[in-house]
Amino acid sequence: MKRYTYLLLFFVFVSLTAFAQRDSVPLNSIIEKAVKTNNDHPIEKIYLHTDKPYYAVGDTIWFKAYLTMDIHAPSELSKVVNVEIINPRDSVIEELKLPVANGTAFGNITLAGLNYRQGNYRIRAYTQWMLNYNTSYMFDKIITIGSAVDKDLNTNVTYSGNINDKNSKLNARILFRGTDGVALTSRKVDWRVEKNGDVILKGRGNTDANGYLSVWISPNKREDIIGGSLITAIETNTKKTATSAFTLKNAFNGVDVQFFPDGGMLVANVQSQLAFKAIQSNGLGVDIKGNIVDNQGKEVLTFASQHLGMGKVLFTPQPTTSYTANVQFPDGSKASYNLPRVAQEGISLAVNNANPHTMILQISASPNFYQKNKNKTFYIIAKNGGFVTFAAQSILTDAVNTAAVPKSKFKTGVVEVTLLSSAGEPLSERLVFVNHDDMLNIGLTPDKPSYATRGKVSIGVSAKMADKPVAGSFSVAVIDETKVPFNEDAETTILSNMLLTSDVSGYVEQPSYYFNKPDIKKNDDLDVLMMTQGFRQFSISDVVGGKIAGLKFAPEQGITMSGNLRKLNGMPVFKGAVRLMIPDRNYSAETTTNADGEFAFKGVVFSDSSKVTISARNNVDSKNMKLTMDAGFYPVLGKTENYPDEVVNIDSTLAPSIKNSEKQYQFNQVLKEVVVKASTIKKVTHQDYPALSGLNSFADHDVNMEMLSGCNNFLMCLSTALVGITYRDNNFYITRDYNNGNKKPVQFYVKGMPVDVNFLASITPSEVSSIEIFNSDGFSGINRMNNSNGVVSINMKEAPKGTKVSANDLKQLFPDPNVITFTPKGYARVRQFYLPKYDVSKSVQAADLRTTIYWNPGVITDATGAATLNFYNADGRGTYKAVIEGIDVDGNIGRKVVRYTVK
Incomplete structure (x- = not known):
């Protein structure tokens, strides 16, 4: 495998003299360890471009996977991508296995009414290689699904009360309305709070004259309800009892305010930036203001957040002094928080990232630390895209040392800058975002400024890098934005994912805000974000200390089926013949076992639902042999860090999409449940x-x-x-x-x-x-x-009824141990997006209520960087939004959005 090591060393000597320490680790040794770690543990990233930000039951999710390694180059490691849909109960309900070609794969998932209902789902994508790093680099996105199928009720819930305040009353206020929008007034409602299958609370109430019901949570139950669900049952206008469920895991308010000193710690007598971040219990930021006072109650400074609860202030802590932040929230409530402890002596790294071409590094030491470490050597290491792209050696000759580093040393993205002692011990760290504005220049040019419904659209595509045409792989989605409105700042895009969220740990609210028409304020807001997030990649301290965990999983080059052949006494069969057969593909292959009885068939190609037979019958004494297949490994289904993106009130938030879905599928409703009264089906239990x-x-x-x-x-x-x-x-x-x-x-x-x-x-x-x-x-x-x-x-x-079975039936129940027939996970069948052609037939056709007007995951620009897209509009009038995303062969990424009007 061809690897590229982007290693650009730029040594900065703040002093003309060198000072060697006996306990020092040479800088070259640290760099060599970092290079070896990167070569041995290359990082893959995966991003899914979906056609829409949310869906309705009956829709199809169309997506394209972009798999990269190193600094966004198409991955040369894995050839298989796994995609999963995870339901609100954190269970995998659908999974796809897709082949990767040139770093891309594409597929689709139909949200059938029998398998999906309204709720917040997750779409997750990963390769087997990514399992070496837990869930760090998996793509994980909230997909909200609304439903108009067999629906008799719309709800809207608001929560009040502070879960952290024992004196605060907790209340869930629910509005019940019929699908016609009329409030359900004076209706009886049964409700209960469940957690892990147990009923914590239950009660009964009536909706008021406006259709509202208030559910009050007993103060002594506040701890029990965290992670539970509120379930209600109400009689609708159709005389049916409709049940609704509302999650309580992040329902009630509670704010956590954290403080992040620039470089990692507050040092006495050293001026630095102090960042802060206020997070509600639902994971979203909340604006705050307040002041900082010392342990004598004297006000030191005031502060206020600048973006989504984040902000920063200049602060010089004093020796032997502790500090408290007094915070006021938008609702008028107040709280106090202790600032991090002030180190009486130490050294701190600060970064000024305001200049577009130069990064200013400042090393500041407290007086005592400076006197103890004067003329000693320190190292500065900067990692970008997993690679060490900058290394510097500095002599501490002054209490404050500065150096200018050209940003040309780094690629666009997150940079981790670390200050180390000469012994390789990390002393201070800072994340910085470098933006060269060097993404692909992608053009989308509609042939007309506006179109008629069902009118033909032709859009020209052009892709350039530094004004030179490039050949690349792109995906294009066109949606009726009137039916699918969405906040662009909250979108997950190839830019926000590949450049930002995949490299920082923790949830990033509205990640596309920083890339939508960036300006001075957005760049400053992004710098504050960097001060409040963690780094997802290996830290320098782990690299230097040799603490990188070993690899357990190899990159998948295709589907592998492996197992073991043993004699019935447990002894492995050496050089045993094993045959694989896939009848519907008329495919067979043979292999032999090793000394441990192990065998493997690699690079097998077959589709989902194909039956596979593994046989060891072609062996001497095969009747005394037993085949076993290795079980597949699935990653842990942990909680997603993107839970703040879950939509609480789906009915109102997705109203335009759900209303359109109701019209679109009114003739394709799922058949109503038929109750059979002629017979009773006995529930089977263990007693049978x-x-x-x-x-x-x-x-x-x-x-x-x-x-x-x-x-x-x-x-x-x-x-x-x-x-x-x-x-x-x-x-x-x-x-x-x-x-x-x-x-x-x-x-x-x-x-x-x-x-x-x-x-x-x-x-x-x-x-x-x-x-x-x-x-x-x-x-x-x-x-x-x-x-x-x-x-x-x-x-x-x-249940077993004791009826007589044939010999063939018995054979099916007890198959020979040397033959296994099963249905393993194969490659998913991929549908082609349907494109109507309204100029072919002039006959009257059914209403075209599509929300996704066009989807093409296989747009390839030629040597001139050009391509052309042709499709037809639907019947919806208003604004249509066209989005193109993609990557070229050198790992340059890009995105472009254009809108046109349909009249």
């Missing part, structure tokens, strides 16, 4: 299986089967659906026992038969009747027999 008769009559927990609606991967859904169960390292444990050190896993039973965890991935969720969880095994002896702790019974919809 003799092997489980020794368990208690009633389970400790029953899983609500609604939690599995829309679930595609049963194993992944169970990892979050099982109450009181912890999922770790591909095993399940009773949470309370696991936390107390008992690492014995739970034993699973399916249809009364013991199974391992890997078997769960083969279960079709729709065929499950019930799931029962037992914290103990009662009188069954299951735990002693299996060295397990706890039992989970998965009961299928058809």
Whole structure:
């Protein structure tokens, strides 16, 4: 693999004399370690360009994946991208595997009404290589989905009260309206608060004359409701009972204010910038103002936020003095916060980033520190895009030392600047954003200033870099913005993702604000953001200390199916013949096992739903051999840091899109539920299986089967659906026992038969009747027999009836151990975006209510940097928005937005 190391050393000597310390680490040694770390641990990034910022049930998500490495070059590592949709209960309900070509892949996901309902979902994308870094570089975005299907109720909720103030009353005020917009007045409402399947609170009330219901939360329950849901049931105008759920995890107000000294710490007698950030419990910033007082109560300075709760002030702390910030919030409430402790001596690195061409570095030492370390050597290391692009050696000759660094040393993006001692110990650190305004210059030129409905549109595309045409890969989306309005500052774009959010840890509110027509204020706001965010890449201290974790996962070059062949006595089969067959592709391949009985088929190409057979029958004594397949590895389904992007009131926020969806799919509604009264379907429980008769009559927990609606991967859904169960390292444990050190896993039973965890991935969720969880095994002896702790019974919809089965049926139930037939995850089938051609037929056609007018993930500019797009408008009048994003072969990225009018 070809790698490029962008290593540009620029040594700055503040003194003409050199000073060597016995405990010093040569600067070259630090740089060599950094280069080796980057070469051994190249970073991949992934970005998904979606056609719209949000959707309605029945829509299709069209997307293109851009996979890069190093400084945005198309990745040469991975050839497979995984894309997942995660529901509001943090369960994977749909997953796609896509082949990567030239650093890109594209696909689509249909939001079918049977699998999706209104709520805040997540779309996540990653490669297997990214699993070496936890979830750091995965693409993770909130996708809000509204619904007009079978809908009888619209709601709007507002919360009041401070979750951190014990004297504050907590209230959820809900407005209930019919789909016609008329308030549901004087209606009875049953409500309850649930958390982890348990009811914490419940009550009943009536809507007032305006359709409002107020739900008051008992003060002694405020801790219990965090992370819970408020569920209401009300009778609608159609005499049906409609249920609504409102999340409480970030509902009630509570503000956290943090202070971030420039360089990382406050040093006595050293003037520095002090940044601050005020965050509400919903993760969004809130504007504040206030003052800072010393421990004598004397006011030192005043401050006020400048953007989304962030701001900064110049501050010179005094020795042996502590400070408190008195803060006032927009609602008039107040709070006090202790500032970070003042170091009595130390050294700090400050960066002035205001000059567009030069970065000014300032090293300031307190008097005592300066006297102790006068004429000693210090290092400055700057990392950009994962590479060390600047290194400097400085002699501390004055208490304040400055140096100017040309920004030409860095690529556009986040730069981590670190001050180290000569022993390689990090002393101070600062993030800086360098913007050369050197993105691709992409042009989108419509052939007319305005168009008619269903009129033909031709848009010319041009791509240049420094006025020279470039060949690149782009994706284009055109939407009816009247039906899909959205705040551009809050969008996730290729610029905000690749250049900013993928390199800093923590949530960034309105990331595109900094890239939409940047000016002096936005650049200053971005500098404050850099002072309040963490760095996502390896820190220099970890690099110098050799603390970088080893690699567990290799880059996927294609789909690999691997396993093990052993004799029934457990001994591995060496040089055993293993054959793979995919009948619907008329494909077969053969391989042999190694000394450990392991085998692998690499680079296999097949589509989803293809049946695959692995056979070891062509071996001598094959009847005494057993095949097992390796289980796939799935990343942890942790909470997303982008939760502040979740929409609380979907009905009102997405109203134009939902209203259009109602018209668009009024003739394609999902069939109403049919209630069959002629017979009663018995619920299957563990008592239907003799092997489980020794368990208690009633389970400790029953899983609500609604939690599995829309679930595609049963194993992944169970990892979050099982109450009181912890999922770790591909095993399940009773949470309370696991936390107390008992690492014995739970034993699973399916249809009364013991199974391992890997078997769960083969279960079709729709065929499950019930799931029962037992914290103990009662009188069954299951735990002693299996060295397990706890039992989970998965009961299928058809219980054994004892009917006679044929020999062939028995063979299907008990297949030969040397043959495995299964349906692994293959490459997803990709649909082509439908483009109507209204000039072909003049006959009257149905209303065209599309919100996505055009989607093309395969726009390739030629050697002249040009391409042409042709499509037809829909029936919607108003403003249409065209967005193009993409990348060229050298890793230059770009984005362009144009609008045109349809009359």
